[in-house]
Amino acid sequence: MTTPIETLEFQSEARQLLQLMIHSIYSNKDTFLRELVSNASDALDKLRLESYRDKDLGADTSDLHITIETDPAERTLTVRDNGIGMTRDEVVALIGTIAKSGTADFLTKLKEAKDAAASQDLIGQFGVGFYASFMVADKVTLVTRKAGTSEGVRWESTGEGTYTIQPVEDAPQGTAVTLHLKPEDTDDHLYDYTSAAKIREIVKRYSDFITWPIRMQGEGDEAETVNSMKALWARSSSEVSEDEYHEFYKHISHDWQDPLETIRLQAEGTFEYQALLFLPSRAPMDLFLRERKRGVQLYVKRVFIMDDCESLVPEYLRFVKGVVDAQDLSLNVSREILQQDRQIQLIRRRLVKKVLSTVKTMMTADAEKYATFWREFGRAVKEGLLDDFENREAILEIASFASTHDAEKPTSLRDYVSRMKEGQEHIYYMTGESRSAIENSPHMEAFRAKGYEVLVLTDPIDEMWVDAVPAFDGKQFQSIAKGQVDLESEEDKKATEVAREQQKKDFESLLTWMAKALDEDVKEVRLSSRLTTSPACIVGDTHDLTPTLEKMYRAMGQELPPIKRILELNPDHALVKGLREAHASRPDDEGLAETAELLYGMALLAEGGELADPSRFIKLLAGRLEKTL
Numbered sequence: 001m002t003t004p005i006e007t008l009e010f011q012s013e014a015r016q017l018l019q020l021m022i023h024s025i026y027s028n029k030d031t032f033l034r035e036l037v038s039n040a041s042d043a044l045d046k047l048r049l050e051s052y053r054d055k056d057l058g059a060d061t062s063d064l065h066i067t068i069e070t071d072p073a074e075r076t077l078t079v080r081d082n083g084i085g086m087t088r089d090e091v092v093a094l095i096g097t098i099a100k101s102g103t104a105d106f107l108t109k110l111k112e113a114k115d116a117a118a119s120q121d122l123i124g125q126f127g128v129g130f131y132a133s134f135m136v137a138d139k140v141t142l143v144t145r146k147a148g149t150s151e152g153v154r155w156e157s158t159g160e161g162t163y164t165i166q167p168v169e170d171a172p173q174g175t176a177v178t179l180h181l182k183p184e185d186t187d188d189h190l191y192d193y194t195s196a197a198k199i200r201e202i203v204k205r206y207s208d209f210i211t212w213p214i215r216m217q218g219e220g221d222e223a224e225t226v227n228s229m230k231a232l233w234a235r236s237s238s239e240v241s242e243d244e245y246h247e248f249y250k251h252i253s254h255d256w257q258d259p260l261e262t263i264r265l266q267a268e269g270t271f272e273y274q275a276l277l278f279l280p281s282r283a284p285m286d287l288f289l290r291e292r293k294r295g296v297q298l299y300v301k302r303v304f305i306m307d308d309c310e311s312l313v314p315e316y317l318r319f320v321k322g323v324v325d326a327q328d329l330s331l332n333v334s335r336e337i338l339q340q341d342r343q344i345q346l347i348r349r350r351l352v353k354k355v356l357s358t359v360k361t362m363m364t365a366d367a368e369k370y371a372t373f374w375r376e377f378g379r380a381v382k383e384g385l386l387d388d389f390e391n392r393e394a395i396l397e398i399a400s401f402a403s404t405h406d407a408e409k410p411t412s413l414r415d416y417v418s419r420m421k422e423g424q425e426h427i428y429y430m431t432g433e434s435r436s437a438i439e440n441s442p443h444m445e446a447f448r449a450k451g452y453e454v455l456v457l458t459d460p461i462d463e464m465w466v467d468a469v470p471a472f473d474g475k476q477f478q479s480i481a482k483g484q485v486d487l488e489s490e491e492d493k494k495a496t497e498v499a500r501e502q503q504k505k506d507f508e509s510l511l512t513w514m515a516k517a518l519d520e521d522v523k524e525v526r527l528s529s530r531l532t533t534s535p536a537c538i539v540g541d542t543h544d545l546t547p548t549l550e551k552m553y554r555a556m557g558q559e560l561p562p563i564k565r566i567l568e569l570n571p572d573h574a575l576v577k578g579l580r581e582a583h584a585s586r587p588d589d590e591g592l593a594e595t596a597e598l599l600y601g602m603a604l605l606a607e608g609g610e611l612a613d614p615s616r617f618i619k620l621l622a623g624r625l626e627k628t629l
């Protein structure tokens, strides 16, 4: 009986990625083997776990291992495992498509990448898995049989748009990937991958720690295990080189770049566990996507139990990768059980503290590394200010923020506090959509004139945490765009008291009238002490939502009542003075209400806000301009 061969098309993203691999400029081509061995090792992990859970699986788990065979005459290399395998539908779904989040984004960036180095960097960051085979092979054949089923599948492709798929009757359990190798070309970093010595070298370098035996044909007929199989996390750190840690990181994270930092943790005694964690050097593409995953794997007594163990790290540290191996848990633990488990909760507390303290040390020990960390992950870490009450102080300690003190370099809160002026009680900040909108906003004027430093907060999460976190080091956070501002010293206040009282009286009638005229937009009109050059600005009450937050909530579909803020006038500005005089002499002039409206509109534009009715604003403004000509 002949078996039908189907020809199927790769999904379009997969096709694009394959083209990139075929014409790869990625110089470290040896990495294809790491990807294949990594997949084989995962497949063995999955089978072992599945057989614990399903006693009737009917799979052979007696000698789980990986074999690598080379055939110099045929120019082939085969990586074989007797793990979980794939069904036909799984092959189509897993190998014919890329389901990874952030793929489209990655491909766009790659197209925009200016040079080879930039695209290498991106490929490394994305990690291309199985498709890396096409860097070194012009044809790939995969034969697989899912453990517990009887029929196998053969998949084959040259990577050019389509692949074939066909049932096979006598496939062994697991997966064998055979690469039909491209000709050797050392200038292009294509080495002789049919050479057993070369393969051994690559396995030692990239995959030594794999906990399954990786076997190759030895001198005689005997197969030899080429890796040491030692779980890195269980070895003392003096025995493990930095390179080994880095390769392990790449294995578990599928990142192609070295991690920024390696963190080890060991607990002994009644409750024993080891953890080996990594801070990546780049944020993953999915850091802020909904389907993002957490990166810590759970092992129990060296046995892989699960990926993305969300009970081990809080959401805001989702970028931390690594392994936790606990000695006293049951191999049958489920995600639900873990959530309740007291030991897991203790591990999690300790991991969080360790990660935060590592970053704290990095701040002083290696400022550049810290800057990278914060640039990549700061936005996620700040979510912890809302979620992790217990570690709030520690998170504030390791946070840094853009500030008016230095346009280039963010500041820590500690440093901000050390620069606070005498008598300054608050940590001043302003939230907004961009640095320039904040810096050019009228609210900044008096702070700039008087030399007060202001934190420039532009991340959406900043809008949230500033409302939730009351203080740092006993100093309250104070928005310069909210509430009353009082920047004058007691002495200055005394000196100007009489003049201020007089000003209040002079402006009383204007303020009352304007509040009425602008009743629909503002809840109060008052004199400002934060303006030096602008005529007016709009401020919120201390507990009001900021305009950005209001916009965010509305965008999420939340119903909100209209939020009115306060209009503040600069009593020293010619326009405000003129309006006061005009109102005193012609209280019934209807044009004055329009001037008040324009003044409000200008204040809104100055803070980067949006006018409710731009065409009316333009009409009024054009009318006024006309009169000046």
Ligand SMILES: Nc1ncnc2c1ncn2[C@@H]1O[C@H](COP(=O)(O)OP(=O)(O)OP(=O)(O)O)[C@@H](O)[C@H]1O
Binding pocket: 035, 039, 040, 043, 081, 083, 084, 085, 086, 094, 095, 126, 127, 128, 129, 130, 131, 174, 175, 253, 254
């Ligand atoms: N040897 C194998 N045995 C069983 N399943 C496999 C094997 N190799 C690959 N797969 C399946 O195909 C999927 C895709 O593999 P691929 O290497 O492209 O990506 P990945 O390992 O999931 O992640 P990454 O792209 O980050 O390396 C795997 O997640 C796995 O489910």
